[in-house]
Amino acid sequence: MSKCIFCKSATEAFTTREHILPESLGGGDWAILPDGLYCDQCQNRFGSAIEQQALGDYPFSLFRVLLGIPTKKGKAPWFKSWEGIVRASSEPGQIGFDPDPQFEQALTEGRKTQMRILAHPLRPDMICRTLLKMGIEVIAADDPEGVFDEKFDSARNYALLGQKDDNWWYLQREDMIAASHYITKGITLDEWAANVKLEVSSIDEGAEVFHLKLMVLDLITPLEPRIQPPLMEDLQEPEYRLFVV
Secondary structure (H helix, E strand, O other), rough: OOOOOOOOOOOOOOOOEEEEEOHHHHHHHHHHHOOOOOOOOHHHHHHHHHHHHOOOOHHHHHHHHOOOOOOOOOOOOEEEEEEEEEOOOOOOOOOOOEHHHHHHHHOOOOOOOOOOOOOOOOOOHHHHHHHHOOOOOOOHHHOOOOOOOOHHHHHHHHHHHHHOOOOEEEEEOOOHHHHHHHHHOOHHHHHHOOOEEEEEEEOOOHHHEEEEEEOOEEEEEEOOOOOOOOOOHHHHOOOOOEOOO
C-alpha cells in the first residue's frame, strides 16, 4: 500500500504526478517523483497554500521571468515590483519592464536613469517550506524507505503544516556576474542543463542539507533542526544572504 512521505498516511488517494522541481521553475519529466509517495491531499495543501506563494515571491519570481517559463495556462510570467511590472520577454535571459506612470514620466524627463527591482522575499517562510518539501522529495526519489526516518519529521511537519519547535533557516547565494552574462547573452540549453541541480548532502555526524541550484541562484537549507546556520562574518553580502524563519 502506498504511504505519503509527508503525512505518512496510507489511506489517502495517490493519483497526481508531482514534480520535485516545479514546472514553473523548469521541472520536466526528469523531475517527476515516483508514484505512490505523495498523496493528493498533501499535494493540494502544498500547491494552494504554500508553493503558490513561494513561486510568486523573490527569488523564484525573478528566476521565472528571466527564463521566460510560462505559467500552467501558457501565459508569460511577470511580477509587480516597487516601480512597475517586470515581464518575461520572448528571449530567455531578457526581461521587459512596464514602469508605473510616475516613474515613466521621471524616465522620460531624465530625472531617473535606473530602475530598481524588488530583491527581497516578502514571505521567506514560504520559500523555506518549499525548499524543505523539495529536499524531502529528493530523498524519497533516492531512498523511498529512508525518507520515513524520524529525523526528517521536523522538516516534513514544518513544510506541510507550518509547525516548528525551533527556527529554520536557508542560505541564498546570488551570482550577479553570471546573471549579467545571461541577461546580456541569453541562456542556452547546455547552460541550463549544467546549472540546474537538486541534491541532498550529508555534513557533520550524518546531518543532511538540501541544495537547490537554479542558474544564478544557490539555495541551501537543513533537513534537520539541529544544524546551525553558517556564520555570516565568513560570507559576504549581498552575494550571500541568510534568512531565519
